[in-house]
Amino acid sequence: MLDIQLLRNDLEGAAARLASRKFVLDTVAFQALEAERKTVQTHTQDLQAKRNATSKQIGIAKSKGEDVAPIMAEVATLGDELKAAEEKLTVIQSQMQSLLLTIPNVPHESVPVGTSETDNVELRRVGTPRSFDFEVKDHVDVGEGLSQLDFAAGVKLSGARFTVMKGPLARLHRALAQFMLDVHTAEHGYTELYVPYLVNADSMQGTGQLPKFEEDLFHVPRGDEGKLYLIPTAEVPVTNLVRDEILPLEQLPLKFVAHTPCFRSEAGSYGRDTRGMIRQHQFDKVELVQIVPPDQSYAKLEELTSHAEAILQKLELPYRVMSLCTGDMGFSSAKTYDLEVWLPAQNTYREISSCSNFEAFQARRMQARFRNAAGKPELAHTLNGSGLAVGRTLVAILENYQNADGSVTIPTVLRPYMGGLEKIVAA
RNA sequence: GGAGAGGUGGCAGAGUGGUCGAAUGCACCGGACUCGAAAUCCGGCAUAGCCUUAUGGGUUAUCGUGGGUUCAAAUCCCACCCUCUCCGCCA
Known part of the structure; x- marks a missing residue:
């Protein structure tokens, strides 16, 4: 939510900035x-x-x-x-x-102006895509070839966009989440959280999913009128921890990490990424959240992004960092960096993390404040980023670490989580 | 699921229709006293909004949430939410 004072004092200016992200005020x-x-x-x-x-x-x-x-x-x-x-x-x-x-956030002045994905600006590439001396398979063929990835079973149990993993591959999926949590807590100073996967409407409104994007959410009825929503990201429960709070200055910045499943109805994307586990109704994600004083938030966005990048680097997965343009950013974000991992079968980079600074946009909705140096309550800034999307990381490993014989080499840093296993082979 | 108790400022806790945004204590901040500290004394100490504005002033709302009664509600009525205790059930 924007500060109504901004609209009162400089309505035309606000309208112009919103127009850059295709919103007509x-x-x-x-x-x-x-x-x-x-x-x-x-x-x-x-x-x-x-x-x-x-x-x-x-x-x-x-x-x-x-x-x-x-x-x-x-x-x-x-x-x-x-x-x-x-x-x-x-x-x-x-x-x-x-x-x-229903008014989206105003983009930060450093955000490139553009109308779509194609106007996003590549900031850097890290790692070199491996060259294969055999025909690469996509993650579906690799996983099914191992008999450890079963889309048909997902359909039987639940429907399209659900998946079943088995054996070492299921363990690899778990290993990824554990690894990410360990890195962020031990090396990056985040506090691990376990949070509810069902939240109320106030929480969804606090982070900006409601009222505008109800159709993207799953919900379960509760009582006569009420309902609870399945979280589309851990951002929702974690960020809402500070809703209606006035935090002591010394407590900031707050740095939280949580591993949760995420549930998205994917309304409006029926034709996209129907193959494989790129776009699922249920996927796991390790999420980073920071609550910081306003003067630090842009420095913290760089820091948080580097934390997500560290995971890709340790997994030795090639990726690039994109600065999203005004027209491609999410509703609540003032500035967003996407991390895109190299997928050899698609011969392209695909989003695996999204790191955003929401400035006071979410905090204003949530009334999340801190007591500033003058002793007065002031809205905090909120940030979050995937660190990383676990399912898509698994996809990236299956594709980048595949071997000619159909096996998949396990990245070195994950082997301790796999009981020392070096390679996944067909069952 | 059954029975009961309760939700008031940072905390504790008074207040059952009327100068109540709310006593008192603790905590916190400023000052006095002191060489300094403690103790003591004096003062301050919620949040959000609106109007007005040079510092400032005025005003509204908020006692779990929402509705109702009334000239007037923390206080009375209704519904809901949450917490606690006991019983049952249960991972």
């Missing part, structure tokens, strides 16, 4: 609503002040044993008028709130 509607709000709110508060003053007088008069009938008569009609004004104000305020909740 209806400035006329905003101004009209804002003008009405001002009138109605002032009027309502005047009436409330009058009511409060009169009620107080009645109280004083009664305590003195005086006749209160004349004063009562004075406010006889106030009630209806006030009620009407309050109702009107409530409607306007909820309209304003709804409007604000």
Whole structure:
């Protein structure tokens, strides 16, 4: 959520910046609503002040044993008028709130301007793609060749976009998550968390999934009206830990890492990545989250991104770092770096991590604050990034570490997690 | 699932219709005293919004959440949420 002051003080400027990310802000509607709000709110508060003053007088008069009938008569009609004004104000305020909740974040000035994926800017490449002296298979053929990756079983149990892994491959998947957690806690200073996979609507609104992207979420009914949502990323429960909190300055920055499954309905992407486990309804991810003072957030974005990169480097997977353009960034983000891993079978780089600075956008929705040096509550900045998406990392390993005989070499750093196993061979 | 108790400021805890945004204590901040500290004394000490504005001032809302009664609600009524205790069940 944007600061409404920004819209009041520099509406055209805000609209121009939002336009760079393909969002059209209806400035006329905003101004009209804002003008009405001002009138109605002032009027309502005047009436409330009058009511409060009169009620107080009645109280004083009664305590003195005086006749209160004349004063009562004075406010006889106030009630209806006030009620009407309050109702009107409530409607306007909820309209304003709804409007604000659907406006995306303003891009940081360092974000490249563009309209689509193709305008993203490559910042660096790390590692050299391996050259193969045989025809590379994609991860589906590699995994099924090993009889350890079973898409048909996933379909039987649940439907499309679900997968079953078996044996050493399932263990490799677990090993990846363990490895990532160990690196981030031991080397990068993150505190490991275990969090709920079902969260309430307030949490989803806090990080920006609601109200706009309900169709991307799975939910389960609970009670008559309520429902809980399956998390699409650990970002939601982890970041919402600080919702409605005022943190002591000394506690910042907070650095959390959590390994969770992620559930996405993938509405609107029915035709994309239907083969393999690139795009699943359920996948595991190790997520990094930082809560920091505003003046540190851009330095922390670089740092957090480097933490995610460290995993790829240790796994010796070639990747590149992209700075997403204004038109390709997520709703809540002010700046995003994507890490893209090399997939030889696709002969391209594919997203495996997304690291973002949300500035105060999420914090404002969540009322996540800290007490600044002056002792005053101030909105914190929130950041997060995948460190990494476990399923896609597994895909990358299957493809990059495949051998001519169909086996898959296990990256050195993972072998301790695999009981010393060096290679996965067909069962 | 059954029975009961309870949710008030950073914490503890008073307040059951009226000068209550809320006593008191602790914690915290500033000052006095002191060579310094402790003790003591004095003062300060919630958050969000709106209007106005040179510092500032005015005003509204908030006592778990939402609704209702009333001129007036922390206080009365209804619904919901959460916590605790006991019983049952259970990984």
